[in-house]
Amino acid sequence: MATERSIDEINAKIRRGTVRVLTAAELKAAVRAAGVTAVAAEVDVIATGTFEPMESSGAILNIGHTDPPIRLAKAWLNGVEAYCGFGAVDLYLGAAQMGESLDYGGGHVIAELVAGRSVRLRATGLPADCYPRRDYESQIQLAAINQAYLFNPRNVYQNFIVGVNGGDRPLYTYLGTLQPRLGNAVYASVGALSPLLNDALLRSVGIGTRIFLGGGTGYIAWEGTQHFPSQKRLPNGSPVGPAATLALIGDLKQMDPFWVRGCRFYNYGPSLMLGVGIPLPVTDETVVAAASLADGDLVAPVIDFSIPRRVRPTFGLVSYAQLKSGQITIEGQKVRTAPLASTAFSLRVAQVLKEWIASGRFELTQPVASLPAERPLLAQERPLLS
Structure with a gap:
């Protein structure tokens, strides 16, 4: 019989101290060892986390x-x-x-x-x-x-791009410095650890979902700006580029300076490094299946920033397994890679959220509305003339 449980049932387990929580990394290892069905029968919540620059905050x-x-x-x-x-x-x-x-x-x-x-x-x-x-x-x-x-208009991108520079001078961007002649490649997502890549079809999160935000408690307030769930997707459901986003809200007075840090990008400007953790209630096997994707199952587009246009040339798709190996190959050239998001701190966010849930400090919420599953991504083509 298929495993099914409600959020109310999970919260009752949290209050009794019998809830079973795994981080996203632990969940993927468990699925590799025992399979989706067995893990879904044993796990109540998946704790996900990321720590990355989020300038739309x-x-x-x-x-x-x-x-x-x-x-x-x-x-x-x-x-x-x-x-x-x-x-x-x-x-x-x-x-x-x-x-x-x-x-x-x-x-x-x-x-x-x-x-x-x-x-x-x-x-x-x-x-x-x-x-x-x-x-x-x-x-x-x-x-x-x-x-x-x-009150952050756009956080926790569901996937993003990889930036490179095919030109002949350094470029200073929101991904940091891109060295000329494909001198480096910078990516912004933690891949298989990233919260929304563990819920690719947005079935487990919605407006009103309680989250870990900056070391305190926050909520998903709305879809984020540039929310684009209509992005092209692989057969496994994961998007091939920037897709869903979240608008988040939370009490600054509860937050911890460890998880809220000012930063700046050289010759570009300031931003905010922020820790965000999202719990995924295991209401059925599909939740575990969606969260079991590994870095080799997820891809991002390699974009050339040397062309100063809204739509830039792409060098195709690379997997997060390739990105995390330290180098990718572009047109026969080996290019070193570097992340903006911290894998170590993302794992730590998920672990802290897991501990909060297991200790009874943090209960789950039932979303009051779903996030839009379809939304076009509009652009300004030309000014309107009066």
Whole structure:
């Protein structure tokens, strides 16, 4: 008889302390040893994780009202501008927003706040009868402001690309520095460990799924921007390039600086390194089958960034097993590879999430709605003329 269990049944096991959890890496090893059916009968939850740059992230902060009151018109945190257009003392600080140089930006400020450090706030006001103040300066800390939460428009890409440079000068990109004449190849996903590559058809996650976010508890809030589940797929269901994405939300005050780190890409700009873990409830055998894919079963496209167009030439597909071997071959040339995401820290995210579930600290949630299974990826072809 096929194995079937509900999320309520799994949560009851979590509360009793009898839940059986494996990380994605452990699950794949177990399937190789015993097969999908046997593993599905024994495992209740698969813990997945990733630790990678996620520049489409940001923090919503409510600093509290001043005396006399101010309506923020412009604001800077450690010299990094935050957006003020949706409330008197509400801010949105983008992780990729630059400060006075490319080396420091919003991701660094967010990491400083999570680490408990003081951040300099400088603001100008838009005077009104109810908000007469024209400027304000202070030092703020996370504990001394009201709401502070990450609200990330696009995280946890389901697969991504491999960047190379077929030109004759270095290129400075969101994948880091690409050396000329195919001097290196940079990839951004942890492959078979990546959360959404363990749920390729998005059957186990949805809006309202509780997750590990930055060392605290968060939720899937919506589909992410550029969500493209209609990407071409291999017969095993996995996409051959960038596909689904997630919008995530979580309380910044719960987070751990170990899992929230500012970073920068040389001559490109700032970003945020973020740990995200997603539990996959084993409701039936199909969940285990979907999560059993190995790096050799998953591919990514090799894209030439030397052509400055939206659609760039490709050198074909390579597997994550090839990428993780340290080199790939492009048109007869051996090219060294390097990851942006950390395999070691991704494994650690999954392990921490596993421990949270096993200890009863973390229960699963039933999604309130599914993520869209079809969505076109639109582009700007030409400006509209009036």
